[in-house]
Amino acid sequence: MRWWKVLGLAGVVGVAATGAAVARAERRRRAYTPEEIRDRLHERHAEVVGRPSL
Secondary structure, X not given: OHHHHHHHHHHHHHHHHHHXXXXXXXXXXXXXXXXXXXXXXXXXXXXXXXXXXX
């Protein structure tokens, strides 16, 4: 019975760690201003358009 408790605790810790990682990524994503997002999209578009087609 003890192994099941350890396994359950490991599962809970894994879920909590995943939630923390998702929350951190969300905060990082929301930290951009609309102007920064627009500039990044323009840069990415320029890179794609500048590539030779296959």
